Amino acid sequence: MSISYLPGKEPHPKEHRVILKNIDRVGWDTSIKTYLNDGGYKQLEKALSMEPKDIIAEVKKSGLRGRGGAGFPTGVKWTFIPPNNTKPVYLICNCDESEPGTFKDRFIVHQDPHQLIEGMIIACYAVGAHRAYIYMREEFPIAAQIVTKALDEARKHCFLGKNILKSGYDLDIYLHRGAGAYICGEETALINSIEGLRPYPRIKPPFFPAAIGLYGCPTIVNNVESLCQVKHIIEMGGEEYAKVGAQRSPGTRIIGVSGDVKHPGFFEIVSGSITYGELLYDLCKGPKDGRSFKAVIPGGSSAKVMRCDQPVKLNGREISFFDIPMDLDSIAQCGSMAGSGGVIVMDDSRSMPWILNNINKFYAHESCGQCTPCREGCPWMVKLTDRILAGKASPEDVDLLAQVANQIEGKTVCAFGEATAWPTQAFVAKFKEEFLALTQPINAVLPHNPEAKEQVKYLVRD
């Protein structure tokens, strides 16, 4: 069946829409009627006729890796529930979407809530959960209304509640609103938040949520996009799904591009099927007029920034940044990560110290304060970048900035430590000349670009 999209919203020929198939589609709305007319909840019927362990086996075979940031294999995570468990099992959909530069989960919920609900029910059935939560940040009020309505519809159609589709399986899904804190996207902070506690991340290992999670019970936490993929795995079968795209991170991926491109937005691509160059020049229509690409953060603000003019090594070969294939392992080999799929693009008008200062302010504001290196280190990095931008820093301060980041990485309770350390480490290592230039007299500050000078002029010494 051919699908038409709203004018100007058509997918690019290099896109392959599976999860976003219905986004911006002509005649599409969020009602269950429309979803059912499109074959919705058929995969749930199929899944309920299967043994839960066989569903887990299919998801394992598919090679699906989580789309929330860490890229952990979803099927493997599901097997971590202790085999002799007698406690209730919970499933939580992580719809916190807090990583700057990431904007895919909200779109899915806004335009295709039943796809998520169907995926969640199948996942719950597979792991033996009878109660599940959608954890959604406070800043998504419209998404909350849409999900509430969709859950009601699903209950009325017997896709939720007791004896779902006469299978004997019971499940309900509840919407839980967060208060809008970045750290609540971290799965253990999120669990504490649902329990009504302060959202301090929990120490792991040894205990991961799949063994000891919500209310001390086994809990699976998955991202919205990961859970949406589940219904497509049931439809295709794990083996077929595994053949799509990059071998070690198969399937499609939603990429959200923001920043200095002519055509920002979200794009669903087959993992590894295009390069960063194709993304930026074809799908995003290149840099703004008269500009050139300078740097890219490939996976949300916590991913390490890449220089567009610096070659990287992939499989022993030196290649341009633009030739890196867009899959989890390629970008990891080149020194960064695909993370949450949020690609932030900077052109030659941008001052890198200014951008780092901005990122550092975000992390300093969002640190939960539980561990000292993060609580003290984040504001310290802000102070140092403030000082650098004000033209009041010495070259030693630039080294100190990198050292503070090094003292945070690997020394904290949760991965927020890395999320805040990596930007500083990479910005300083890759654009050191810009930081050092700011420690010199004003004429040496930003010789490459007058607009960048505009951004920092009120901070630069006279």
Ligand SMILES: Cc1cc2nc3c(=O)[nH]c(=O)nc-3n(C[C@H](O)[C@H](O)[C@H](O)COP(=O)(O)O)c2cc1C
């Ligand atoms: C500081 C921090 C923030 C995070 N924020 C999010 C988020 O907003 N959404 C998300 O899905 N995962 C987020 N994660 C990752 C989650 O902890 C968890 O790994 C993820 O939800 C698992 O889902 P997946 O396996 O389907 O990717 C965050 C992790 C950290 C350390």
Ligand code: SF4
């Ligand atoms: S690393 Fe930061 S956000 Fe994570 S627990 Fe420690 S203080 Fe909190």
